Amino acid sequence: MARAFAKISFTPNVQAVQTEMGSRAAYRSAELGEAETVALGAFEQAFIAERDSFYQATVNQTGWPYVQHRGGPVGFLKVLDDRTIGYADFSGNRQYISVGNLRGDDRVSLLLMDYPGRQRLKIWGRARMVEARSEPALLAKLELSDFRAPVERGIVIRVEAFDWNCPKYITPRYSQREVEALLVQAHQQQQVAVARQAPAVLGNGALPLTISGIHQLTPRIRAYELRHADGEPLPAYQAGAHLRVPIALPDGSVTSHTYSLTDAPGDQDCYRIAVLRVENGEGGSPALHDGWQIGTRINVDAPDNYFPLHNDERPALLIAGGIGITPIKAMAETLAAQGTAFQLHYTGRAPQDMAFVKDLQRQFSDRCRIYFSQAQNPTRLDVPGLLGNATADTVIYVCGPTRLIESVRQAARQLGIADDRVQFESFT
Numbered sequence: 001m002a003r004a005f006a007k008i009s010f011t012p013n014v015q016a017v018q019t020e021m022g023s024r025a026a027y028r029s030a031e032l033g034e035a036e037t038v039a040l041g042a043f044e045q046a047f048i049a050e051r052d053s054f055y056q057a058t059v060n061q062t063g064w065p066y067v068q069h070r071g072g073p074v075g076f077l078k079v080l081d082d083r084t085i086g087y088a089d090f091s092g093n094r095q096y097i098s099v100g101n102l103r104g105d106d107r108v109s110l111l112l113m114d115y116p117g118r119q120r121l122k123i124w125g126r127a128r129m130v131e132a133r134s135e136p137a138l139l140a141k142l143e144l145s146d147f148r149a150p151v152e153r154g155i156v157i158r159v160e161a162f163d164w165n166c167p168k169y170i171t172p173r174y175s176q177r178e179v180e181a182l183l184v185q186a187h188q189q190q191q192v193a194v195a196r197q198a199p200a201v202l203g204n205g206a207l208p209l210t211i212s213g214i215h216q217l218t219p220r221i222r223a224y225e226l227r228h229a230d231g232e233p234l235p236a237y238q239a240g241a242h243l244r245v246p247i248a249l250p251d252g253s254v255t256s257h258t259y260s261l262t263d264a265p266g267d268q269d270c271y272r273i274a275v276l277r278v279e280n281g282e283g284g285s286p287a288l289h290d291g292w293q294i295g296t297r298i299n300v301d302a303p304d305n306y307f308p309l310h311n312d313e314r315p316a317l318l319i320a321g322g323i324g325i326t327p328i329k330a331m332a333e334t335l336a337a338q339g340t341a342f343q344l345h346y347t348g349r350a351p352q353d354m355a356f357v358k359d360l361q362r363q364f365s366d367r368c369r370i371y372f373s374q375a376q377n378p379t380r381l382d383v384p385g386l387l388g389n390a391t392a393d394t395v396i397y398v399c400g401p402t403r404l405i406e407s408v409r410q411a412a413r414q415l416g417i418a419d420d421r422v423q424f425e426s427f428t
């Protein structure tokens with residue numbers, strides 16, 4: 001306790017009661033203590049800035065105290081410097097009791113409550129009124145830019161003393177804003193708890209898989225290796241196939257999403273997929289990225305295929321955009337292994353955002369062209385030119401953004417290429 005507060009509050013009558021009740025000696029030593037703490041410290045200033053209300057007592061001409069509740073948006077009571085606080089006086093019921101009292105006696109006593117934190121700060125000071133006419137700059141400091149109530153004047157208080165009270169008998173109470181924040185917090189905690197309770201093995205498929213490897217291919221794309229949980233050989237698939245996998249969402253529900261197998265068939269030990277993290281969606285891919293660890297167990301159905309490769313000698317033109325490279329990579333590897341002629345054209349924003357670029361360049365340097373739409377020197381895929389130069393028996397495969405698929409289909413139509421020579425798969 002600081003002497004400044006004691007000097008104001010420990011009047012002779014108060015001291016007499018302290019003496020009667022046996023607490024005078026303890027308070028006397030506080031009065032004689034060293035610190036004359038009047039300047040508001042960082043803690044007091046932060047406390048004041050977080051308040052959305054306070055109680056203010058003034059003294060009237062007949063000596064009666066008058067306590068008034070003042071409310072506003074959080075921070076409406078402003079710290080102007082370490083000895084001065086102030087607030088904008090919004091128009092109210094037009095009784096002007098506090099303002100009238102201040103004309104005769106500038107002394108105020110403030111009580112600032114933090115009910116949830118069970119803290120209270122008492123402030124004593126001398127108040128003066130600030131009018132727009134005479135002190136517009138100071139009044140502007142007290143106003144709140146996003147609060148539209150009409151300001152009649154400002155009240156600026158020179159702090160003469162303050163004191164913190166003990167939390168005893170302060171009942172925790174919560175404003176609507178605080179309740180809403182607590183509800184959000186509780187909801188998040190519940191989601192985490194539900195996610196933790198998610199079943200150890202997701203999915204009802206007959207094929208038990210374990211995540212056995214995870215590789216970060218680009219900042220947003222992760223590759224996953226999946227093996228048979230019991231070490232058995234995996235069912236065979238053809239290039240263009242996909243797996244439907246179960247994913248636990250943060251709200252505790254389970255969804256399932258489809259991911260193309262990225263490698264040429266032949267490895268009976270391992271399936272590989274690559275998953276792009278899509279923000280602002282239903283959250284399946286972020287939940288997969290965040291939830292799948294080495295050892296995660298899922299049950300799936302055997303791979304399915306809506307985007308199969310032709311199985312004859314005709315050459316292929318493979319076109320991929322972004323994450324659409326996943327089935328196209330499996331196709332290129334298959335065609336290369338079969339000895340079938342093909343060309344691969346892969347377009348994306350920039351090399352660092354595109355999965356498998358180095359791998360593809362290394363494997364198929366003579367048959368692979370990469371395009372970067374957002375590189376320093378952008379390179380663009382000329383779809384009509386590409387299709388126009390293809391031989392009449394070439395089968396065209398395209399996977400990627402809807403715009404890319406549509407541009408290939410449109411160019412094919414314009415060039416008179418039969419629909420069955422244009423195969424496409426859309427991820428959306």
Ligand SMILES: Cc1cc2nc3c(=O)[nH]c(=O)nc-3n(C[C@H](O)[C@H](O)[C@H](O)COP(=O)(O)OP(=O)(O)OC[C@H]3O[C@@H](n4cnc5c(N)ncnc54)[C@H](O)[C@@H]3O)c2cc1C
Nearest residue numbers: 257258259260274275276278281282283284285326427428
């Ligand atoms: C046959 C098939 C194969 C697929 N293979 C893959 C794959 O190999 N790798 C992969 O990452 N995804 C693949 N997908 C997409 C995948 O199934 C999910 O749709 C994707 O992970 C997004 O799920 P989400 O819940 O995060 O967002 P969602 O809410 O499903 O999608 C959010 C928004 O983004 C769009 N969107 C969805 N996927 C993409 C995408 N890849 N690129 C840009 N926008 C997208 C949606 O149309 C929607 O508007 C495939 C989809 C299909 C149908």
